[in-house]
Amino acid sequence: MKPLFEPLTMGYDWEMAVLKETMESVGEEEIIGLSDEVRNALPWCRVGIDEDLLEARLGVVKRWDELVRKNTEYMEVARKLAARKKCVLLPIGSRPTEQCSIGSHIHTGTCSDLPRALALKNRMMRYVPVFVAIAANSPVYRFASGEYKSYRISTNADWCSDPQQPFHPRLGRGTWGEDITVKVWWNNTVELRCCDSASDVNLMCELTLLTAGLMHGLSDDLDVETMECTEEDVRWTAINRWRAAKYGLQAKLIWDGEERPVAEVARKVIDIADEGMSVLGAGRRDLSVIGMMLKKRQTQADFVSAIQRSDPDPHSLMRTIATIYEKDHDAFKKYLEIAPALPAIEAMSIEAFLLSKITREMSAFEVGVRTPLSPYDFDRVIEKLEAEGKVKVEMDEKWGRRITRT
Amino acid sequence: MLRLLARVDRVRTRDTYVHGGLKRSRVYCYVTIKSSARSTFKMPKGLKGKTTRVSRTYVHPWKIEPGDLLVLDPEESQAAIREHLRLRSLSSQRPGLGEKLIQAARFDSDGLRKYVMENVFLRSVISPEYGARVSELHNLGTGHNELHGGGGYGAGGYVLLGGVEESLSRVGKPPDLWNAVYKKARSRDEDLAFTHKVEKRPGLRQMKSFLVLPDAPLLCQFSAFSFSPKKTRKKAKKGKMELNYVPGVFFGIGGETSYTNLFYVPTDEELVRMRYNIPPWEFRWGGGFWDWRKKWHAVRPGFVLLAGEETGECMALFADPRELSFAWLGYNLGTPRLYLSHRPKKLPPKGRIGYGIGLLVGSAFDVTKESLLVVSRGRDTAGGVPFAITYRGLSRSASLNARLTLDGASRSVKLVKKNMKGCGHIYCASFMLDREPDRLGAELTVGEDHLRAEVRR
Numbered sequence: 001m002k003p004l005f006e007p008l009t010m011g012y013d014w015e016m017a018v019l020k021e022t023m024e025s026v027g028e029e030e031i032i033g034l035s036d037e038v039r040n041a042l043p044w045c046r047v048g049i050d051e052d053l054l055e056a057r058l059g060v061v062k063r064w065d066e067l068v069r070k071n072t073e074y075m076e077v078a079r080k081l082a083a084r085k086k087c088v089l090l091p092i093g094s095r096p097t098e099q100c101s102i103g104s105h106i107h108t109g110t111c112s113d114l115p116r117a118l119a120l121k122n123r124m125m126r127y128v129p130v131f132v133a134i135a136a137n138s139p140v141y142r143f144a145s146g147e148y149k150s151y152r153i154s155t156n157a158d159w160c161s162d163p164q165q166p167f168h169p170r171l172g173r174g175t176w177g178e179d180i181t182v183k184v185w186w187n188n189t190v191e192l193r194c195c196d197s198a199s200d201v202n203l204m205c206e207l208t209l210l211t212a213g214l215m216h217g218l219s220d221d222l223d224v225e226t227m228e229c230t231e232e233d234v235r236w237t238a239i240n241r242w243r244a245a246k247y248g249l250q251a252k253l254i255w256d257g258e259e260r261p262v263a264e265v266a267r268k269v270i271d272i273a274d275e276g277m278s279v280l281g282a283g284r285r286d287l288s289v290i291g292m293m294l295k296k297r298q299t300q301a302d303f304v305s306a307i308q309r310s311d312p313d314p315h316s317l318m319r320t321i322a323t324i325y326e327k328d329h330d331a332f333k334k335y336l337e338i339a340p341a342l343p344a345i346e347a348m349s350i351e352a353f354l355l356s357k358i359t360r361e362m363s364a365f366e367v368g369v370r371t372p373l374s375p376y377d378f379d380r381v382i383e384k385l386e387a388e389g390k391v392k393v394e395m396d397e398k399w400g401r402r403i404t405r406t
Numbered sequence: 407m408l409r410l411l412a413r414v415d416r417v418r419t420r421d422t423y424v425h426g427g428l429k430r431s432r433v434y435c436y437v438t439i440k441s442s443a444r445s446t447f448k449m450p451k452g453l454k455g456k457t458t459r460v461s462r463t464y465v466h467p468w469k470i471e472p473g474d475l476l477v478l479d480p481e482e483s484q485a486a487i488r489e490h491l492r493l494r495s496l497s498s499q500r501p502g503l504g505e506k507l508i509q510a511a512r513f514d515s516d517g518l519r520k521y522v523m524e525n526v527f528l529r530s531v532i533s534p535e536y537g538a539r540v541s542e543l544h545n546l547g548t549g550h551n552e553l554h555g556g557g558g559y560g561a562g563g564y565v566l567l568g569g570v571e572e573s574l575s576r577v578g579k580p581p582d583l584w585n586a587v588y589k590k591a592r593s594r595d596e597d598l599a600f601t602h603k604v605e606k607r608p609g610l611r612q613m614k615s616f617l618v619l620p621d622a623p624l625l626c627q628f629s630a631f632s633f634s635p636k637k638t639r640k641k642a643k644k645g646k647m648e649l650n651y652v653p654g655v656f657f658g659i660g661g662e663t664s665y666t667n668l669f670y671v672p673t674d675e676e677l678v679r680m681r682y683n684i685p686p687w688e689f690r691w692g693g694g695f696w697d698w699r700k701k702w703h704a705v706r707p708g709f710v711l712l713a714g715e716e717t718g719e720c721m722a723l724f725a726d727p728r729e730l731s732f733a734w735l736g737y738n739l740g741t742p743r744l745y746l747s748h749r750p751k752k753l754p755p756k757g758r759i760g761y762g763i764g765l766l767v768g769s770a771f772d773v774t775k776e777s778l779l780v781v782s783r784g785r786d787t788a789g790g791v792p793f794a795i796t797y798r799g800l801s802r803s804a805s806l807n808a809r810l811t812l813d814g815a816s817r818s819v820k821l822v823k824k825n826m827k828g829c830g831h832i833y834c835a836s837f838m839l840d841r842e843p844d845r846l847g848a849e850l851t852v853g854e855d856h857l858r859a860e861v862r863r
Contacts, residue, residue, distance in 0.1 A: 098559045310463035316477040324468045340427030
């Protein structure tokens with residue numbers, strides 16, 4: 001059978017905020033102007049805008065050294081041109097005081113077989129939490145902090161990175177906006193949307209490489225006659241995704257029926273990705289930032305939280321983070337060197353979590369939206385809580401189920 | 407609310423310590439004030455270029471250095487304002503029952519003009535620099551500000567300032583009026599008036615006036631729009647100006663924005679009771695997801711009640727039911743909000759349209775789909791404790807009789823009809839008691855509605 005990706009290529013659309021000194025967005029027109037200037041300076045570049053954000057796109061990349069070179073060149077030029085306009089270029093998972101989730105969307109190509117790409121999407125589902133954990137970079141969002149390392153994923157990136165549902169490869173048409181999105185018909189790629197925007201340039205490259213390598217590694221023997229995903233896969237992926245958003249690399253995932261630290265699972269992911277990475281001219285040695293992160297269980301979100309401990313006001317924090325990254329592009333790397341290793345955390349149960357969010361007469365939707373659980377699994381949790389006498393469920397002809405903590 | 411942006415001139419280290427495995431230094435930063443931290447925040451004149459000192463902690467090796475920019479929090483910003491501007495404080499005079507007090511201060515804590523209107527039941531603050539909005543409404547019986555902002559940011563430089571914010575867009579989109587500077591105008595019948603030319607709509611002028619009744623827990627706001635297009639030599643088509651008047655109310659009853667905030671919206675079908683404990687989704691201005699459940703039509707008696715579930719503390723909003731199209735309720739960036747969407751209207755040249763809103767504060771209530779009864783307690787005065795009973799509903803009679811129960815003894819109280827400009831009428835009675843009763847109950851029967859509200863000590 002022909003390989004799914006022929007040739008194996010990679011790319012990204014990496015969203016970043018373009019801010020005034022005051023930390024408010026410069027606005028769409030200014031961003032379009034900046035994007036025009038970057039394109040004129042780097043004709044190979046496909047940078048553009050997405051709503052109120054600058055979206056870096058490098059086009060189709062075939063080799064690791066090409067990715068690093070283009071990525072470095074792009075950031076240098078974009079930062080320089082932004083500084084000339086007296087604005088700051090800041091890739092980060094969210095703006096602490098606004099509703100604006102910001103993502104790194106990674107594309108793997110070149111793929112023209114949609115049913116097999118859907119089979120890969122099903123197979124990739126269980127690996128999504130690993131990427132959520134590594135890329136976590138939104139620990140302060142809409143004034144909230146302390147509960148998640150990726151608030152962006154906890155809010156499903158405001159409809160832009162929804163929990164994935166399995167598809168039968170022969171029956172599915174592909175959808176837009178899930179953690180893995182098959183864009184075969186219009187982009188010839190399979191896209192990973194669950195990563196928060198990476199503040200570190202090197203990490204962005206490494207995430208792109210790892211994703212392409214993993215997709216290549218999982219693309220053998222894809223079966224379009226059956227749906228490979230099981231009910232258990234869907235349930236545990238949902239819970240793992242929530243844990244990864246909450247605890248980052250300190251999370252423990254349920255993996256093959258056992259609880260394992262996400263860093264351990266991530267090393268398995270690197271093993272699977274190894275062959276694909278070598279096709280792209282790279283190897284596991286090139287994942288130096290990710291390697292250090294796994295060793296210390298530290299993420300970019302932990303870096304932001306460490307600064308927040310000294311600068312708790314979200315408005316002030318945003319300015320401080322921008323100043324740090326403006327003056328020191330390798331700040332996160334330096335942080336990894338000096339930061340202590342963090343322990344893996346025992347996760348709270350999904351039942352306890354949901355119970356903590358239930359108050360009085362809440363609609364099922366209001367509670368359910370707090371987790372990536374499928375409606376079926378969510379109903380089972382509510383039934384369990386009801387059987388244990390922890391919640392009361394009443395039916396209302398207009399509002400449907402209304403749930404109250406007893 | 408105001409946050410300032412400042413540039414660091416000099417840094418002096420106080421001490422260094424290790425926390426969370428990282429070395430941190432506490433420093434004094436001597437800064438020069440550059441601007442407000444958002445271009446849409448108003449900065450008082452005379453502050454730019456002034457210096458102040460703030461305390462900060464940095465994580466090593468990312469030192470705070472001269473030339474760095476800092477955002478000052480509201481306390482630091484207010485301290486800088488106090489340091490450099492002379493703020494005129496308000497009089498400590500307190501009005502009694504049947505009196506009201508209107509004061510103007512040169513500056514509020516953000517260094518901007520403010521106007522304060524109060525009687526024995528409520529105290530409201532009007533901010534002319536931010537759309538002449540009612541930015542605070544204090545229930546003097548409980549001591550809580552029932553309005554709230556949150557300070558969140560939206561697209562296009564919009565800051566969630568809170569209070570009662572007006573808009574001329576069908577969906578409550580803010581850019582028209584929210585941040586405009588209003589000029590003080592001469593008032594005829596009202597206590598305060600402001601005027602403003604709407605920049606984005608040439609020829610449109612707004613006159614906004616406020617009135618506090620001396621013996622009722624009620625603040626009235628009236629917005630009149632007039633349209634005078636410029637004469638041109640060409641025979642221009644006589645166009646009409648379309649107005650979609652939508653006042654938005656950002657609130658937190660009892661000073662809390664928690665799930666205990668309830669909305670009571672009377673409709674033809676039923677009295678809708680809703681809670682805002684957790685937002686289902688949040689959305690941006692200019693698009694996004696609209697939850698149909700939040701939008702309520704046929705608000706026939708022309709009121710919406712916002713109440714604290716556990717305390718009975720409440721704030722009622724009145725509008726003209728003939729003008730009101732729907733009420734919609736939302737929650738964004740941690741702030742419950744209510745929009746009263748009025749019917750779209752065409753304003754002809756030389757024409758004038760007015761919209762009224764009434765805001766009533768209370769300590770206990772009873773509500774049906776057609777009627778509202780509120781008992782309000784006022785601030786303690788030398789003469790005793792003031793109370794008021796207010797009814798709003800479909801009744802049109804000249805007066806109503808309510809039954810008042812005071813620690814077991816009952817008597818009749820006459821509620822007198824009071825008109826509110828542009829938003830119908832209420833029936834109200836106020837009285838002073840020598841001491842605070844253990845229980846004060848009010849009962850009223852209007853048509854099929856039997857209402858009973860009780861305040862307990």
